[in-house]
Amino acid sequence: MTVSLRAQPTVAGSKILAYGAARGDLVVPNDDLVGPIDSSDEWIRQRTGIVTRHRASAEVGVKDLALTAGREAVERSGIAIDELDAIIVSTISFPYPTPSLATLLAGELGRPDVIAYDISAACAGFCYGIGQADSLIRSGSSRNVLVIGAEKLSDFVSPTDRTISFLLGDGAGAAVVGASEVPMIGPTVWGSDGDNWNTIRMTGSLTDFRDGNAEWPTLEQDGRTVFRWAVWHTAQKVREMLELSGLTVEDVDVFVPHQANMRIVDELAKQLGLGDDVVIGRDIAETGNTSAASVPLATHRLLEEGKAKSGDVLVQFGFGAGLAYAGQVVVLP
Ligand SMILES: CC(C)(COP(=O)(O)OP(=O)(O)OC[C@H]1O[C@@H](n2cnc3c(N)ncnc32)[C@H](O)[C@@H]1OP(=O)(O)O)[C@@H](O)C(=O)NCCC(=O)NCCS
Numbered sequence: 001m002t003v004s005l006r007a008q009p010t011v012a013g014s015k016i017l018a019y020g021a022a023r024g025d026l027v028v029p030n031d032d033l034v035g036p037i038d039s040s041d042e043w044i045r046q047r048t049g050i051v052t053r054h055r056a057s058a059e060v061g062v063k064d065l066a067l068t069a070g071r072e073a074v075e076r077s078g079i080a081i082d083e084l085d086a087i088i089v090s091t092i093s094f095p096y097p098t099p100s101l102a103t104l105l106a107g108e109l110g111r112p113d114v115i116a117y118d119i120s121a122a123c124a125g126f127c128y129g130i131g132q133a134d135s136l137i138r139s140g141s142s143r144n145v146l147v148i149g150a151e152k153l154s155d156f157v158s159p160t161d162r163t164i165s166f167l168l169g170d171g172a173g174a175a176v177v178g179a180s181e182v183p184m185i186g187p188t189v190w191g192s193d194g195d196n197w198n199t200i201r202m203t204g205s206l207t208d209f210r211d212g213n214a215e216w217p218t219l220e221q222d223g224r225t226v227f228r229w230a231v232w233h234t235a236q237k238v239r240e241m242l243e244l245s246g247l248t249v250e251d252v253d254v255f256v257p258h259q260a261n262m263r264i265v266d267e268l269a270k271q272l273g274l275g276d277d278v279v280i281g282r283d284i285a286e287t288g289n290t291s292a293a294s295v296p297l298a299t300h301r302l303l304e305e306g307k308a309k310s311g312d313v314l315v316q317f318g319f320g321a322g323l324a325y326a327g328q329v330v331v332l333p
Contacts, residue, residue, distance in 0.1 A: 008140030013183025014133065016333050017079065017144075017176045020072030021300035022065045023287055024056035024154070024170035037162040044166055049262020053169035053288025055154045062093050062172070063101060066150035067108055069172035069296075074109070074146060077176035084176075085142035086115035088132055090125025090292035092321070093151045094118065097206075101150065115142065122200070123258045123320025124190070125149050125292030126173060127327050130316075131188030133177040134328070148174040149292030158203070158218040167260070168219070169288030173296025186245030189237050190326035199225050200321035230264050230319055235271040237327060238315055245329040249273055253312035254302060254332065256281035258319055259294035279307045291320060299332075308332055 029052050030041040044050055056065060066089060074081060087109075089102040102116035115136075121128040126149035133145035150172035157165040177185070200221040204214025234257065242248060255278055257268050262284055269280055281298030290297060295316050302308035310332055317327030 010140050011138050011179045013180045013185065014137040014177050015180035015184030016130075016330055017178045018073050018076035018333055019296055019300045019303060020069040020074070020076065020174040021297050022068035022172045023054035023297065024065070024152070025060060026055045026057060027052050028055050030166070033159070033166050036160045037166060039162070039166065047261075047263070048167060049265075049282070049285050050167065050288055051285050054171055054286070056152050056170040060152075062091060062150050062152040063104060065152065065170065065172035066091070066101060066105055066148050066174070069150065069174035070105060070109065070146055070148050073174035073176045077144075077178070079144050079176060079178065081110055084109075084111055084114055084144050084146055086133070086136055086145040087148070088129045088145060089118045089148045089150060090121055090129050091118060091150050092120060092122050092291060093153055093156055095155065105148070121292070121324040121326065122322060123260065123289070123291045123294060124318035124322070124324040124326045126295045127188070127316055127318040128190060128324070130175065130177065130185060130328060130330070131190055131326055134185045134188065137177060137179050143179050145177045146174060147177060148172060149294070149296055151291045151293050153219070153291060156202070156218050161218060161220055163223055164200070164219050164221045167289040169290045171287060171290040171293040171297050173293045173300055175296055184331035186241060186329035188326055188328045189241045189244065192325065193229070193323040196225065196229065196323040199229070199323060226323070227261065227264060229323060230260065231267050231271070233325070234268050234317055234319065237325065238268075238272060238317055241315065241327055241329055247313065247329060251313050252278055252315050254279045254281070254299075254308045254314040256295055256298045256302070256314060256316045258317065259284035259287065259298055260289050260320070294318070303332065
C-alpha cells in the first residue's frame with residue numbers, strides 16, 4: 001500500500017515586518033589601527049571607503065548585540081513575542097561552537113520553545129537567513145521568524161594583520177519575517193564556491209590552538225581574489241534575482257550589497273546600470289564590514305534616515321567566506 005501523508009498547508013508568500021539594529025559602542029577611526037599594519041588613514045579611505053568602524057567594548061558580547069537588534073525588530077514588527085515561531089541567527093563569531101546563539105537568544109527573549117538554530121554563511125548569512133525564513137513560512141512550518149545577523153569580529157582580528165583587520169567591525173542587524181498573501185520576498189538566489197574555501201579563512205583551527213600549533217585563530221583573506229570574485233559574479237546573480245521576481249533593473253529603488261568595500265559597492269551599481277535615483281547602502285563608511293550584520297544594518301540606516309521608505313523595492317545581496325553568497329528582492333516594510 002502506498003502511504004500518502006498529509007502535508008502542511010502552504011502560504012502564498014512572506015514579507016519583512018520590521019528591522020532592528022545594534023552597533024558596537026566604540027567608534028574606531030582608521031588612525032587607531034594603522035600603526036601595526038604600516039598603513040594610513042588615506043590608504044584605507046581610498047581603497048575601502050571606510051572612515052570609522054564600530055567595535056564593541058570588552059564587556060559587550062555578540063549575544064548582547066544580537067539581543068538588542070532582535071528585540072527592536074520584534075517590538076517594531078507589531079507581533080507579540082508569543083507569535084514568534086523561529087529564530088535563525090547567522091554568526092561566525094559566537095565563541096561557543098555549541099549550543100547555538102539562537103537557542104540562547106530564544107531563552108533571553110522569553111521564548112525558549114521556538115525553532116532556533118545558527119547558520120554559518122559568513123557575510124552571506126543574513127540573506128541566507130531571509131531565504132530560509134521565507135521557505136519556512138511558505139511551507140506552512142512557521143508564521144513569524146526572527147532572522148539575526150550578529151558579529152563581534154573584533155574578537156577574531158589580529159591588530160597586525162594587513163589583509164582584513166582594518167575592514168572589520170562589530171554589530172547586529174535583525175528582521176522579523178511574517179506570512180503574506182502577496183509575496184514581498186522574491187526567490188532567493190544562493191549558492192557557494194567551495195573551490196574558494198580558503199580565500200577568506202582563519203589563521204588556524206581551535207584544535208591547532210589547543211595543541212599549541214597555532215596562535216588564537218583570527219581572520220585573514222586574499223583580498224584581491226574576493227574583490228574580483230564579487231565584481232565578477234554579483235551583477236549576474238542580481239539580474240537572476242530580478243528576473244525570478246518578475247522585475248527589471250528599472251524597478252529597483254534601493255540597492256544594499258554586502259558592505260565589504262565601497263569600491264565594490266560602486267562597481268556593482270555601475271555594472272547593474274542603476275539610475276541616479278536608486279538609493280545605495282553605504283553604511284560601510286561609518287560601521288565597517290560587520291559580515292552577517294552588514295546588509296540589515298545598512299538597510300536599517302537607510303530607513304531611519306528616510307532615504308528608503310516603506311514599499312520600496314530593495315535588492316540585497318551578501319557574499320563572503322566559503323565563498324557563500326545569497327540575495328533576494330524584498331519590498332521594504
Ligand atoms: C583588502 C583590500 C582592501 C585590499 O585592497 P587592494 O586594492 O586589493 O590592495 P592590493 O592587495 O592589490 O595591494 C595594493 C597595494 O597596497 C598595499 N597594501 C595592501 N594592504 C594594505 C594595507 N592594509 N595598508 C596599506 N597598504 C596595503 C600592497 O602592499 C600593495 O602595494 P604595492 O602596490 O606597493 O605592491 C581589497 O582587496 C578588498 O577590500 N577586497 C574585498 C575583500 C573583502 O572585503 N573581504 C571581506 C569579506 S567579504
